[in-house]
Amino acid sequence: MSDRLTIALDAMGGDAAPDIVVAGAERAREVYPDAGFLFFGRRAALEPLLAKRPTLAANAEIRHTDDVVSPDDRPSTAVRRGRKSSMGLALEAVRQGEAHAALSAGNTGALMAMAKVMLKTLPGIDRPALASFLPTYRGDSIMLDLGANVDCDSENLVQFAVMGAAFARTVLGLNTPSVGLLNIGEEELKGNDTIRRAAERLRRDDMAFDFAGFVEGDGIGQGQCDVVVTDGFTGNVALKTAEGTARLISRLLADAFRATLLAKLAYALAARSLGALKDHLDPNNHNGAVFLGLNGLVVKSHGGANAAGYAAAIGVAVDMARADLCRLIADDVARFKTKEGADTALQTQ
Amino acid sequence: MSDRLTIALDAMGGDAAPDIVVAGAERAREVYPDAGFLFFGRRAALEPLLAKRPTLAANAEIRHTDDVVSPDDRPSTAVRRGRKSSMGLALEAVRQGEAHAALSAGNTGALMAMAKVMLKTLPGIDRPALASFLPTYRGDSIMLDLGANVDCDSENLVQFAVMGAAFARTVLGLNTPSVGLLNIGEEELKGNDTIRRAAERLRRDDMAFDFAGFVEGDGIGQGQCDVVVTDGFTGNVALKTAEGTARLISRLLADAFRATLLAKLAYALAARSLGALKDHLDPNNHNGAVFLGLNGLVVKSHGGANAAGYAAAIGVAVDMARADLCRLIADDVARFKTKEGADTALQTQ
Numbered sequence: 186m187s188d189r190l191t192i193a194l195d196a197m198g199g200d201a202a203p204d205i206v207v208a209g210a211e212r213a214r215e216v217y218p219d220a221g222f223l224f225f226g227r228r229a230a231l232e233p234l235l236a237k238r239p240t241l242a243a244n245a246e247i248r249h250t251d252d253v254v255s256p257d258d259r260p261s262t263a264v265r266r267g268r269k270s271s272m273g274l275a276l277e278a279v280r281q282g283e284a285h286a287a288l289s290a291g292n293t294g295a296l297m298a299m300a301k302v303m304l305k306t307l308p309g310i311d312r313p314a315l316a317s318f319l320p321t322y323r324g325d326s327i328m329l330d331l332g333a334n335v336d337c338d339s340e341n342l343v344q345f346a347v348m349g350a351a352f353a354r355t356v357l358g359l360n361t362p363s364v365g366l367l368n369i370g371e372e373e374l375k376g377n378d379t380i381r382r383a384a385e386r387l388r389r390d391d392m393a394f395d396f397a398g399f400v401e402g403d404g405i406g407q408g409q410c411d412v413v414v415t416d417g418f419t420g421n422v423a424l425k426t427a428e429g430t431a432r433l434i435s436r437l438l439a440d441a442f443r444a445t446l447l448a449k450l451a452y453a454l455a456a457r458s459l460g461a462l463k464d465h466l467d468p469n470n471h472n473g474a475v476f477l478g479l480n481g482l483v484v485k486s487h488g489g490a491n492a493a494g495y496a497a498a499i500g501v502a503v504d505m506a507r508a509d510l511c512r513l514i515a516d517d518v519a520r521f522k523t524k525e526g527a528d529t530a531l532q533t534q
Numbered sequence: 535m536s537d538r539l540t541i542a543l544d545a546m547g548g549d550a551a552p553d554i555v556v557a558g559a560e561r562a563r564e565v566y567p568d569a570g571f572l573f574f575g576r577r578a579a580l581e582p583l584l585a586k587r588p589t590l591a592a593n594a595e596i597r598h599t600d601d602v603v604s605p606d607d608r609p610s611t612a613v614r615r616g617r618k619s620s621m622g623l624a625l626e627a628v629r630q631g632e633a634h635a636a637l638s639a640g641n642t643g644a645l646m647a648m649a650k651v652m653l654k655t656l657p658g659i660d661r662p663a664l665a666s667f668l669p670t671y672r673g674d675s676i677m678l679d680l681g682a683n684v685d686c687d688s689e690n691l692v693q694f695a696v697m698g699a700a701f702a703r704t705v706l707g708l709n710t711p712s713v714g715l716l717n718i719g720e721e722e723l724k725g726n727d728t729i730r731r732a733a734e735r736l737r738r739d740d741m742a743f744d745f746a747g748f749v750e751g752d753g754i755g756q757g758q759c760d761v762v763v764t765d766g767f768t769g770n771v772a773l774k775t776a777e778g779t780a781r782l783i784s785r786l787l788a789d790a791f792r793a794t795l796l797a798k799l800a801y802a803l804a805a806r807s808l809g810a811l812k813d814h815l816d817p818n819n820h821n822g823a824v825f826l827g828l829n830g831l832v833v834k835s836h837g838g839a840n841a842a843g844y845a846a847a848i849g850v851a852v853d854m855a856r857a858d859l860c861r862l863i864a865d866d867v868a869r870f871k872t873k874e875g876a877d878t879a880l881q882t883q
Contacts, residue, residue, distance in 0.1 A: 322782055332718050335726045369681050369770040377684045377767065402774030406782035418726065419771050421718040422764075425751025426772045430779040433671055433755035437814055438787075441807040448807040455800035458790040465786055 189221050192502050193275040193284035196226030197253045198291025199488050199495075203227070206290070207234040209486075209495025211241045216496070217503045223248055223278055225271040250274055254295045256488070263295030264302050272296060276303050279481040285506035286482035288498055293485055297333055297476060304481040307511060309518035312337075313478035314345045315417070315485070316352055318471040319427065321408030325471060327353050328367075328405070330417040331424050333476070337416035339382035342366065346387055347517045348477040349412040350394035355508040356501055357411060361393065365400030365410035367419060383414075391524055393517060431466055469494030473501030478514065482506055538570050541851050542624040542633035545575030546602045547640025549838050552576070555639070556583040558835075558844025560590045565845070566852045572597055572627055574620040599623055603644045605837070612644030613651050621645060625652050628830040634855035635831035637847055642834055646682055646825060653830040656860060658867040661686075662827035663694045664766070664834070665701055667820040668776065670757030674820060676702050677716075677754070679766040680773050682825070686765035688731035691715065695736055696866045697826040698761040699743035704857040705850055706760060710742065714749030714759035716768060732763075740873055742866060780815055818843030822850030827863065831855055 194210060196203040203226055210222050221244040224231050228249040235242040252270035254263050267273045272291050278284040280303050289296050297315065306313055316329035329349050334341060346364050353362035366384055368376040376399065387396040397410040402423060405413055415423065442452040452459070464470060468487055472494040476483040482505045486498035543559060545552040552575050559571050570593040573580050577598040584591040601619035603612045616622045621640050627633040629652050638645050646664065655662055665678035678698050683690060695713050702711035715733055717725040725748065736745040746759040751772060754762055764772065791801040801808070813819060817836055821843040825832040831854045835847035 320782070322785055335718070367771060369684070369767055369774075402771040402776075403778030403781065405775055406778035415771075418718055419768055422716060422751040422768050423771050423775045425718075426754055426775045427751075427779045429752030429755035430776045431783060432752065433669070434780060434783050434811075434815070436671055437811045441811045442804065444807040444810070448804045451800040451802075451804035451807075453800075454803070455791065455797045458793040458797040458800075461793070462783075462786045462790045466783070 189219055190217070190503055190506050191221050191223060191284045192499060192506075193223045193225065193278040193287040195272040195275045195287070195289035195291055196224040196231055197271040198289040199486065199490065200290075202290065203230050203234060205490065205492055205495050207231065207238065207241070208492035209490070209499060210245070211238050212492055212496035213499035213503070214241055214244065216500060220499070220503055221245065223275070223284055225250060225274045225278075226253075227251060248274060254292050256292050258292055258295055260294040260298035263292065264298050267295060267299055273299055273303075276300055276481075276483065279483070280304055286484060286502035288484045288486060288502050290486035290488050290490060290495065290498075293332075296483065296485055300476050300479055300481070300483045304479040304483070306478055307480055307515045307518070309515060309522065310344055310348070310478040312341055312344070313476055314348060315474055316349055316477050317424065317474035319405060319413070319424070320466055320471055321406055323408030325357060326405065326408055326411055326413060327357070328413040328415070328420055328424060329477065330415065330420050331474065332417045332421035334417040336418070337379065339379045339386065342379065342383035342414055342416070343386050343521070344478070344518060346383070346394070346396075346412070346414045347521050348514050349414055350392075351510060351513045351517050352475060352477055352505075353411050354393065355510050355513065356504045359411055361395055362411035363395045363397040364412040364414060365397040365404070367405075367413055367415035367423065368399035368401065370399065370401065386525065389524065392521065428468075469497065473498035475501060475505065480511060482510060538568055539566070539852055539855050540570045540572060540633045541848060541855075542572045542574065542627040542636040544621040544624045544636070544638035544640055545573040545580055546620040547638040547837075548835060548844075549639075551639065552579050552583060554839065554841055554844050556580065556587065556590070557841035558839070558848060559594070560587050561841055561845035562848035562852070563590055563593065565849060569848070569852055570594065572624070572633055574599060574623040574627075575602075576600060597623060603641050605641050607641055607644055609643040609647035612641065613647050616644060616648055622648055622652075625649055625830075625832065628832070629653055635833060635851035637833045637835060637851050639835035639837050639839060639844065639847075645832065645834055649825050649828055649830070649832045653828040653832070655827055656829055656864045656867070658864060658871065659693055659697070659827040661690055661693070662825055663697060664823055665698055665826050666773065666823035668754060668762070668773070669815055669820055670755055672757030674706060675754065675757055675760055675762060676706070677762040677764070677769055677773060678826065679764065679769050680823065681766045681770035683766040685767070686728065688728045688735065691728065691732035691763055691765070692735050692870070693827070693867060695732070695743070695745075695761070695763045696870050697863050698763055699741075700859060700862045700866050701824060701826055701854075702760050703742065704859050704862065705853045708760055710744055711760035712744045712746040713761040713763060714746040714753070716754075716762050716764035716772065717748035717750065719748065719750065735874065738873065741870065818846065822847035824850060824854065829860060831859060
């Protein structure tokens with residue numbers, strides 16, 4: 186691999202592919218001039234889009250394939266038959282070391298399953314996890330796992346904590362991110378055994394993160410910690426409940442501003458201030474879920490992201506690639522286990 | 535018990551007890567003139583409050599106790615030592631048949647633990663569940679369990695569904711409420727075995743509810759179904775995440791309306807319309823969590839509820855008592871099991 190960062194793009198994944206993929210890549214190039222792109226997808230669709238963007242085209246290559254993973258494909262189907270699809274080939278480019286990261290806005294389940302099979306987990310990691318950004322009052326937090334693992338044991342949660350902290354250092358630029366375990370009470374006696382055991386193990390002061398203990402659902406939006414760790418079932422429900430609540434309030438707000446003539450006038454007056462609120466919550470500004478714990482970097486964009494959102498997801502890929510996040514995670518996990526092992530050895534002497 | 539409805543009130547539970555308790559009871563009397571109250575708590579504090587409200591006082595009785603369960607008491611401590619507390623005596627009044635329902639705004643864990651030990655579960659119910667109202671775009675939905683049971687099996691989830699449906703018929707006035715199982719995907723293959731087994735059993739067309747299949751976190755706020763069933767861990771996280779997201783957006787909105795002079799003016803103009811939105815989300819208008827599945831009716835009010843909120847929780851208690859909800863639940867569960875048993879017998883013939 187050259188010094189230039191190469192990102193492999195599933196050009197056919199997402200609601201408005203390939204247009205948004207190409208437009209997003211062009212935007213990202215403005216911010217990351219050292220990035221180059223491999224576009225996997227239909228040449229006939231991609232060529233005209235690149236022809237209109239000579240600077241991008243000069244740093245891009247089209248790799249043709251007719252195969253596409255559809256939004257309805259089961260993960261198992263994708264694993265069996267999707268290797269030659271635009272998604273599969275983007276992952277293969279990462280596996281071969283031809284690209285530093287792969288990005289897709291397509292079928293999440295298929296992407297996770299194929300990535301896991303093709304890239305394999307890092308040494309020391311039992312299961313990869315899906316991590317994403319969440320808007321909070323203090324700025325963005327990170328939550329994982331968001332659905333890759335329905336059932337998790339305490340070892341999984343500990344590994345998620347270490348991986349999430351490494352990711353936060355890389356993409357949020359924090360030296361010592363705070364990490365909390367999602368629970369149904371802040372007291373140490375609350376929750377189930379799995380969570381309590383994970384908390385016991387994370388309560389050490391020699392790590393590259395601060396363990397903040399338990400965090401409850403209402404602490405997420407307050408930004409009570411930088412990284413929220415939970416199993417994939419709870420994380421997925423929490424993420425979607427937060428999104429659903431935001432959508433509920435947006436609808437009620439829109440109704441309120443349409444209710445009377447005065448309210449309509451008010452909306453016009455407050456449009457700019459309310460725009461800032463909208464920006465704060467806009468998923469495009471928090472785009473780029475990451476599949477952590479694999480031998481290779483894989484980013485998932487919202488299927489409905491616009492060009493700015495897609496560019497933000499490319500930014501996440503670039504940040505992770507620059508920081509060599511896979512090595513960072515493997516090192517951190519190894520260090521955690523070494524320190525824990527040393528403590529155990531001391532205790533049993 | 536006379537025909538009059540008697541509600542036992544833990545007059546010392548909640549942030550602003552006993553004032554809010556008495557004020558709430560007075561409000562509730564206006565809506566439910568056939569309700570009478572037993573106030574359990576300190577006579578010296580309660581007498582002056584009732585003296586100012588002669589109509590309420592004529593339908594109320596003070597039962598003095600100095601003992602109070604504090605917000606920090608562990609559930610196990612409350613069970614061992616709280617029997618003579620205002621909370622314990624209110625539950626005892628229900629157990630003795632002296633009151634139709636008990637209501638407390640105090641320590642939730644203590645209330646659940648004491649209620650479970652003192653009132654015992656209904657025949658056919660393995661575990662009681664905490665249910666509450668959630669604001670949605672369509673009006674209120676109900677979710678359970680919200681934290682009474684960290685781990686649940688499919689039998690528990692099936693019982694929660696039947697209990698939640700009976701509760702929805704009683705307090706939401708629906709003939710055939712729709713019931714959904716909270717999951718991380720709407721497809722039948724998603725989720726864990728527990729949820730899939732519960733779904734299989736609930737998929738029958740001869741019940742007093744419509745089984746709506748799986749609902750995801752973002753479907754809650756849309757009001758995708760009337761009753762959302764889940765385990766206590768996930769339910770608690772989902773409820774608090776929704777509350778936290780609503781608080782996040784409220785803070786961002788308040789900031790937006792303070793940002794510029796124009797925005798301040800806009801707020802003044804839209805105040806009435808925005809007030810309707812605020813009302814829609816105000817927890818006081820969705821107050822009254824219920825501990826379902828016990829031999830007796832127990833309602834938990836928000837600790838920070840105002841008089842209107844406390845009155846709403848009394849309303850929930852009255853509605854349940856009038857409908858004889860405990861019998862309804864026991865009947866529905868028995869009917870469910872009979873029908874299921876008949877099917878199994880047919881299949882094995």
